[in-house]
Amino acid sequence: MFSLTSCLYISAFLFSTGVYGVLGRRNILVVLMSLELMLNAVNLALVAFGRAYAAQDLAAAHTGQIFALMVIAVAAAEAAVGLSIVLLVWRRWQSIDVRDLCRMHG
Amino acid sequence: MDFNPSLLALIPILPLIGFVLNGCFGNRMGRQFVSIVGCALPITSFVIAFRAFQALRGSESEAIRHTLFEWIHVGSFQVDMAFTFDGLSAVMCLVVTGIGSLIHLYSTGYMRGDKSYARFFAYLNLFTAFMLMLVLGDNLLVLFVGWEGVGLCSYLLIGFWHEDAANCDAGRKAFIFNRVGDLGFLIGVFLIFTLFGSVNFAEILVGVESISDVTAPASSLNSAMPMWGTVAIGTLITAITLCLFVGATGKSAQIPLFPWLPDAMAGPTPVSALIHAATMVTSGVYLCCRLMPLFSLSPQTLGVIAAIGACTALLAALIALSQTDIKKVLAYSTVSQLGYMFFAIGMGAYSAALFHVVTHAFFKALLFLGSGSVIHAMHHEQDMRKMGGLRRQLPFTHLIFIIGTLAIAGVPFFSGFFSKDEILFSGFFAAFHGHDGHVHFQDQLFWGMATLTAGLTAFYMLRMVALTFWGKSNVDDKLVDHVHEPGGWMPFSLAVLAVLSVFGGILNVPELLHWLPFVGEERTFLLGNFTGLHHAHTGIDLDALHKLEWTSLIISVGVGATGLAAAWYLYGPGRALLDGFVNGAGKKLVRISENKFYIDEVYQILIVTPFQFASYVMFILIDRFLIDGVMVGGSALVVRSFGEFFRRMQSGFVPAYLLTFGCGALVLLFIMMSLLNGAG
Amino acid sequence: MESVNILSILVFTPIVGAALLAFFKPKNTAQVRHAALAISSLTFLLSLGMLWMYSTAMGQHEDGDLAARGSMQLVEFGEWLPSLGVHFHLGVDGISILLVLLTTLLSPLILLSSWKAIGDRVKEFQIAFLLLEGGMIGVFLALDLVVFYVFWEVMLVPMYLLVGIWGGERRIYAAMKFFIYTMVGSLLMLLAMLYLWWHTGTVQLIEHGIVNPETGLLEMMPGLLEVLRTNPLEPTTQVWLFAAFALSFAIKVPIFPLHTWLPDAHVEAPTAGSVVLAGVLLKMGTYGFIRLAIPLFPHGTEVFTPWMLGLSVVGIVFGACMALVQTDVKKLIAYSSVSHMGFVVIGLFVINDLGWVGGIIQMVSHGLSTGMLFLLIGIVYERRHTREISHFGGLAQVIPVFSVMFIIATLSSIGLPGLNGFVGEFMILLGAFREHQWIAIGASSGVVLGAVYMLTLAKRFLFGPLVHEENRNLADLSPRELCYLVPIVVMMFWIGLYPKPFVELIEPSVQLYVDTINK
């Protein structure tokens, strides 16, 4: 029902949405969420690939899933650090608009 | 007589030692030390040179040679620091040391009051050393050392009183004019080395003798010739001799490089006598005589030399007519006489040229030193218009001047008579008999110019004497009482030179006049025979020759006498006539002469100013603007602008950063995909 | 004798000396000065030792063939980066020995000259200078392209500091210009070297022995010169490589139109900097041509010869014209260097024995005469703090000894026979005349122009009335100043009057090179 290709399409759609969110939104929190979305899009692809290989009964069967688990863990840590940085930005800049962060340039 | 050849080296070295001693210690050791060192060493040189001369006369050999050391030796190019003492060198050497010594002696009196006494003698000694090197040099390069060295001393001595900027300018002018000549000289040397494979005189002459056919290609003479092997030997020799002659025109003040010599009178008068009359300026003539066989191979060059010589003689004489500075008259007279000498060389009469060098050295040194006495007496007043009537106060000097004038005017049996007559005769011979049996118009023209010059010479010399010594006194009242005859060694030098000026002609009496007292058949052409230089006239029977000679002699004496008479008349009883001419019809002519035919101005307008202007424009336009501004600064600016552009691209906005990132990745992806698609 | 690595010692004495100086107390300037002087004098003595060893080695080949007499002597082959193929390879032959001696002779003199002129940051000055000296010696001795390049670049930094720290008003601009200008050339040279390296597999200039790691035996490996002789590069490759090397050297010489850094550097540099720049640094360029560009790429040389000769003639005339209109003495002499170095380049590119020997002699001569002129200008600058020609005049009345020295230097510079300038110039022109007559004739015009601007300078500087009252009380040369001028004067006369020992040192090597190139 869910072929590899369709999973990958969904994954690609999610990834693109994430990229758009990162690029297009001002609010750092939204940007953070979009970043998570990108990672999760890839997770979907990984799991899909893993599933596909499992169907072929290859040795690499579940690596995709393991990879995805690792990514989830990493993403959690990243979110923690990210949020604390957002907090820092709010304290120093009284703003969480990414476009305000432009004192350094050139 | 035994003569140790190594003594030859001492001849130039002794004055050099004098230079070092006077230069380093002169100021501390006092005047007496300076005078003794300064005079004794050139005199010793004279003695050695005289001994060498005697040895040479007594021996069979053509020359005494001594090699001091190997100077430059690279591959096939070898030059030694070596000296040759042959007939020609001997004559020059004796003149230089002899007259040089006399002038040194004279200077002890003349320069007595000068604060830079030691420096003066140091320079004078240095000059003597270089001049001796020039005439003794065994090869072109040693000669060139002397050649440049005397130029340097001339520069230093012209600007001796360096507090006055004009003197230094004159010195610089002399040096630079000489350098232009030296350029020709150098190229000549290069050509000689290329053609003959050596710069040694002896070897060059051997090479010249081996030339049988001047139309043969140069490679037949020197098979190793790297270039111009197909050009005819004669063409190359013409080029060589012309180049060397360019050098000679610089040193010997010929057209077009003569304007420095009159300016050189800025130096102390003994310097003018020694350097700018007796010795240095004749080194061009010496060079031609030294390479006589080479010059003789190129009739074209000789033609040019004759033309330049005659023109210079006439032009300088015309200018001398109206000069009011006593030394300037003598200076132009020197230029004119040097023109004579080159005219002689152009006519192939080398011995006459050398003879005139010698006699000219006598009487011109005499005249200069005499004028020095006048100037000394007049407290450095040189303008003849402020003199006049000095005969009473300076009878001795007056006598000296008369002797000098008679000598230079060619009055029979004075020294100048013999030499000038020989030159004019060589011109006459070429003009009306012809070397090859043909008579050429240009030869007649040159002879006419030379003869005219003889008359003019007599005229302006007597004019000078008249203005200075005769008539009523125009001397400044304050000076009148102080005018006095020179003392010390000065009269001695003058007297010796006067004697030489009177009797110097005996050195080379033509065969025609062998009946004169103290002469005999066997004593004619002493100088010519001793030096082995050519006479102009060969291949003609004696009677015809005598006939021609008498004609020429009578014409030249006549012209000289006319000149003297005219001067006597115009500056005596005919004064009004002269004034009328000067202020009337001849006003423009006189002005041209007074302004030296505007030659300095022409040089200034045609060469100096454009050159300076061009240099300045190039500096601003090419160096500063084009190279430094546009090329160097421009490339730096371009790089920095790029840097600024890329710096500005970093806008500081996170979305922009992300976009850069994303676009970069996308572009890479696209390229990648197109490459992949293209490949597969 | 074999056991003494005299060349390494020579190179590293000043460098190690500089490192040791770093431990001196900066405030104790006298001590630092003395120490630096001692080090550079020691270097000079060592270089005399090298000369002695060289002559001894030459003496053994008295009757030997040219190859034996002209080849590299006292060769050292040390390990540096064997895994990269770079070795510390030094050697000296007739071409380099005089330049080394010139460097070691000038260095102590320059230090003496800056005894009082440099009052600020004395220690740094001495260190920079000694480093510079070491670098200069290294360039002349290097037989490994990379080592050559290293020394070539190493010199830049101390020179940059000399100009930048102790220079005049526009020192920063001048120093920057000097540095970047030189880097432009040298980096392209590096690229060409790398290419050559790849092409031939070696950067050693001459044959050398390497222990084979597998067999443990010493094997003779051919150097670049040998490799390229048996197996020449493609003509087009040669042209490109030559162009890259030549650009670097031409900037250093400098050849018109790459000269504009020189006047700025000279004017802004302190006396010591100017002297070392004119005295030695410019010679690196011409030395590079002799040692590398011409022998390695004969075809490239052939292609570029007309350009080099033409540009040199233009440079001779152009430099002279520029010198004529300058108002700053140092700038005038800087442009005169452009003119004089043009002669050297002509000498090198006619590729015959006369031209090369003349060129090398002229390199030394120019180092002496121009170096001396800068020293003299430094002396008056120390007293008057101006270099405008119009601020002087009539100095001969006040400071006669100085004036004599100045005149000697002037005459040497305009090539008066009997002084050093003539010998080299004459040989160059004679050599050039054999191959390219019109070039020689064109270049000869420099003889006249040189006299014009130098004598004009002398006149405006020394002669005439004493216009400026400030000049009335100038002090004449002190014993210290005489101390560093007299050796130069002696050398000037020596080379001018008796150049034989110098020529004999140079000639065999030149013959060897020229014969090989022309073959």
Added chain:
Amino acid sequence: MPINLVSADYAAILPAVILIATGLAVLIADLFVTDDGYDNPSSEKSHLVWIGVCGAALAFAALFVPSGLLFGAWSENGVASGSEVVFLGALRLDAFGGFAAAIIIVAAGLTTLSSGGYLAAQGQNRGEFYGLVYLGGGAMVLLAQATNLISIFVAIETLSLTVYVLAGFFRKWKLGAEGAAKYFILGAFSSGFLLLGMAFVYGATGEISLAALGKSTADPYLMNVGLLLILVGFGFKVGAVPFHSWVPDAYQGAPATAAGWMAVAVKVCSFAALIRVVVAAGQGGVADAAIGKMLAALAVVTMVLGNLAALNQTNIKRMLAYSGIAHSGYLLIPVVLAFQGTPDPKVGAGALFYLVAYLLMTIGAFTVVAMVSNGDTDREELESYNGLAKRQPFVAFAMTVSLLSLAGMPGTVGFLGKLTIFKDAVYSGPYLYLAFVGILASLVSVYYYLRPIVAMYFREEGETIEIVENNWGVKLTLVLTSFGTIALFFCGKSVHELSVRSIQSITG
């Protein structure tokens, strides 16, 4: 599957473990040892520095213990040591990883040494700094050894997290927050691409080990795109143009010593991993030659743009940041060559050797920046360096040595680094133009490297500024870096040989 750990496994992770342990030890020590009973961030806390340096020394020593990473390459004189795959292919015990680890460890030690006084002067001397350095260092060492996609990703993310925090370590400083935020957002963004690439590669081959990159695959298209995306991820880490935008801002906002650490250590481990990737990809020939061209293009753009953008910088940290970008460009040259793998498989050695040089000169430069800035961002401007040579001759000297080395002047190890890289490029044949561009780019770079020297030596000082002077750690760092920069030039032989042997351990 049961996991049997053997001694090789322990030996492989020993340095990383020591580093991580050191990080933890520092954090703990910071809790217990306080001045006057409370934490004073203005004190020097030399005990933390000591712990850190000792840990680094220990970790360094661990490389050389028998069966340690560098033991074989160091002792067995030219023969590549036996390399082993450990932890089921997650890591590899080889000299290559060891060499990179050595640089990272030394960088950690030097950063620690130089930070104490600097942070104290800023009033920001908190133990977390050292903790983050060492924890991150551990991750970096692991990254250098990582041989499968998961370990690479995890190591990269771990080290990145520590570095994000370090970038914003000056909490009170607006710029710190800005830099950290920018770095974080872009970093996470690039992680997405990296991960996507890894997913593609996994998808194409079904394997996650790097060795799989060399294997043939059913879908080379997916494989190559995946590889390209991985390269983009690494490109971000090393600051290659056009993924470089974060570099100047992050460096400027970060503490100077942290910037040095970021510049060196991150670059070292990223390049190590990158080289592993390209060697693996290049050897099998699956990866299209287009990847090589792409890398070369990145190298060219990075060298040119980095150097040009640095030209007119007035802030010295930004200048050094751009210079770091440019150096990434130079370092990409051996990566390209390693990808190509011909004619000489040793070509990647240039990168390792260059990184050693880069370590010394960059840490040296940033240490001086730290000394001069002394707690004031305005003193990171070029004018603050006016007349420094008179005031602080040694500091100016150390800075000069670092800058000259960065510019590649002979006499410093930076020259040898550039020489090896450019030589290899010329030797490669088709990539000769990289050497050409690199040389032109370094010509441009000379200008801006000279500017601080101009300020320090040629200009007169404007105002007297106190700098972190009497801190032994800082001085020692400068002595080590400047001496090392010069000494390695003269005696770089063994290091160079080691780098060659190290690269042989992965190319075979």
